[in-house]
Amino acid sequence: MRTKFIMHSGARTIGGVICSVIYGHDRVIFEMGSVYDPEADIHDGRIMPRSRAWVQDAIRAKKAPAIDGLYRRHDLDGFNGLIPAEESDLNTAVFITHLHLDHMSAIGMVAPQIPVYMHKNAILIERALEATGDGVQTLERTYTSFTENVPIHIGAIKVLPIITSRRSYCDFAFLITTPDGTIHWTGDLVLHGEDAPLTFEQMEFLKAQSIDVLLCDSTGFMDQILLQMTDSTDPKAIKASRDIPKGMLDRNDLDLRIFKALEQQKGLCVINFYQREVDDARKYMGWAQKLARDPVFEPDCAWIIYQFFKMAPYIFIPDSPRYPNDPGKQPAWFKELMSICTVVKREQIAENPGGYLLQNSYRHILELFDLPASGSVYLHLDGMPHGEFDPAYQNLIKIVRNTGFDYQTFFRRNYFGHGYPPQVKYFVDQVDPKVLIPCHSFNSERLLPNHGVQLLPVEGKTYVLVNGALL
Numbered sequence: 001m002r003t004k005f006i007m008h009s010g011a012r013t014i015g016g017v018i019c020s021v022i023y024g025h026d027r028v029i030f031e032m033g034s035v036y037d038p039e040a041d042i043h044d045g046r047i048m049p050r051s052r053a054w055v056q057d058a059i060r061a062k063k064a065p066a067i068d069g070l071y072r073r074h075d076l077d078g079f080n081g082l083i084p085a086e087e088s089d090l091n092t093a094v095f096i097t098h099l100h101l102d103h104m105s106a107i108g109m110v111a112p113q114i115p116v117y118m119h120k121n122a123i124l125i126e127r128a129l130e131a132t133g134d135g136v137q138t139l140e141r142t143y144t145s146f147t148e149n150v151p152i153h154i155g156a157i158k159v160l161p162i163i164t165s166r167r168s169y170c171d172f173a174f175l176i177t178t179p180d181g182t183i184h185w186t187g188d189l190v191l192h193g194e195d196a197p198l199t200f201e202q203m204e205f206l207k208a209q210s211i212d213v214l215l216c217d218s219t220g221f222m223d224q225i226l227l228q229m230t231d232s233t234d235p236k237a238i239k240a241s242r243d244i245p246k247g248m249l250d251r252n253d254l255d256l257r258i259f260k261a262l263e264q265q266k267g268l269c270v271i272n273f274y275q276r277e278v279d280d281a282r283k284y285m286g287w288a289q290k291l292a293r294d295p296v297f298e299p300d301c302a303w304i305i306y307q308f309f310k311m312a313p314y315i316f317i318p319d320s321p322r323y324p325n326d327p328g329k330q331p332a333w334f335k336e337l338m339s340i341c342t343v344v345k346r347e348q349i350a351e352n353p354g355g356y357l358l359q360n361s362y363r364h365i366l367e368l369f370d371l372p373a374s375g376s377v378y379l380h381l382d383g384m385p386h387g388e389f390d391p392a393y394q395n396l397i398k399i400v401r402n403t404g405f406d407y408q409t410f411f412r413r414n415y416f417g418h419g420y421p422p423q424v425k426y427f428v429d430q431v432d433p434k435v436l437i438p439c440h441s442f443n444s445e446r447l448l449p450n451h452g453v454q455l456l457p458v459e460g461k462t463y464v465l466v467n468g469a470l471l
């Protein structure tokens with residue numbers, strides 16, 4: 001028996017890393033997401049997902065991996081010759097590092113008899129999203145929680161979840177051990193801001209272990225980031241360094257800038273952030289309090305806050321069929337929210353615009369037309385649509401300008417949410433694996449090891465782990 005390794009996707013794309021580690025009849029699959037690319041996505045919000053063939057369509061559209069023994073017979077219905085989970089002799093488990101769609105968008109399709117492991121906070125937030133219709137498309141399966149530093153054994157394969165962020169859903173890296181050796185996946189690697197100490201702890205731990213195979217997030221090695229730091233994209237010019245590159249910001253610097261921008265505002269402040277980052281919601285609530293503003297959230301966002309922190313925030317109800325007036329027509333979650341939260345009305349905001357910090361999501365952006373725009377600001381804080389790569393982003397800017405709100409964004413220049421290349425290089429040099437697989441990047445080949453070999457795996461090909469080498 002030998003350990004087999006297959007990288008199904010994510011070798012040269014941002015996100016969508018999915019790998020299998022197989023030993024005998026045991027199999028661990030880590031991550032179940034897809035590349036986030038709205039421009040290439042066949043679902044434009046106008047076509048309806050098919051009800052019987054939705055799993056097959058997802059595989060066709062590369063929104064879910066074509067892997068044997070992963071889906072229900074009922075959903076495959078003979079599709080593509082894939083073996084259904086019911087007929088597979090593999091003992092499979094799926095592991096998810098964190099609640100970003102490029103890591104977990106397909107978890108709802110996995111056959112219910114296969115456990116899908118995530119941290120309990122990730123499960124809680126996913127459930128809150130599913131309640132309001134914002135979760136993953138799902139056959140309504142269950143999820144199993146793991147705990148940091150407590151290994152889970154899938155037959156002869158051991159998975160150790162190593163925590164890399166304690167915010168919101170929490171982020172993890174996985175150290176996978178088989179009788180033949182070790183394979184480590186960093187998940188999203190961040191070496192700046194408040195997550196940095198945990199990442200350096202992970203690095204020291206791995207260094208002491210001597211790792212065979214390291215799969216490392218190398219998102220930051222794209223032109224756009226490298227050219228903000230130096231005038232070269234030559235990978236040999238990237239010098240390993242523990243420090244944040246000169247001129248680049250960490251999340252704390254960025255937060256300071258956002259807070260300063262808020263401080264200067266006299267009118268209404270509207271914010272658009274990524275709702276599953278529920279710790280950000282709490283941070284913005286704290287800022288609002290300091291600035292003598294009332295923080296107000298849309299019902300969907302308030303539901304996540306309520307589920308996570310057990311607190312009832314102020315809510316603003318957009319004019320939308322999602323929130324019917326008639327209690328008889330209200331979905332259970334919304335009814336519960338209405339019974340515990342205080343509603344802030346448009347008229348109240350109009351009377352005292354400077355007294356509020358109002359969360360707004362893209363789907364309800366037309367609410368800006370009925371809000372006091374004069375002297376008011378719309379702060380895009382990394383909410384959806386995230387950036388220029390999404391065709392909806394230009395539309396967002398167009399609408400904000402139309403309504404007369406001042407538009408400000410903070411996530412474009414001198415900041416990146418993943419590790420900066422010199423820091424990633426430092427991490428890899430310190431861990432010093434025998435085999436380095438840079439991935440989760442358009443420019444994976446630019447992350448070079450100092451001693452070991454760099455492997456850019458052929459997606460779908462089976463490699464065998466022998467004496468610390470992948471053959």
Ligand SMILES: [Zn+2]
Pocket residue numbers: 014015100102103188440
């Ligand atoms: Zn990612």
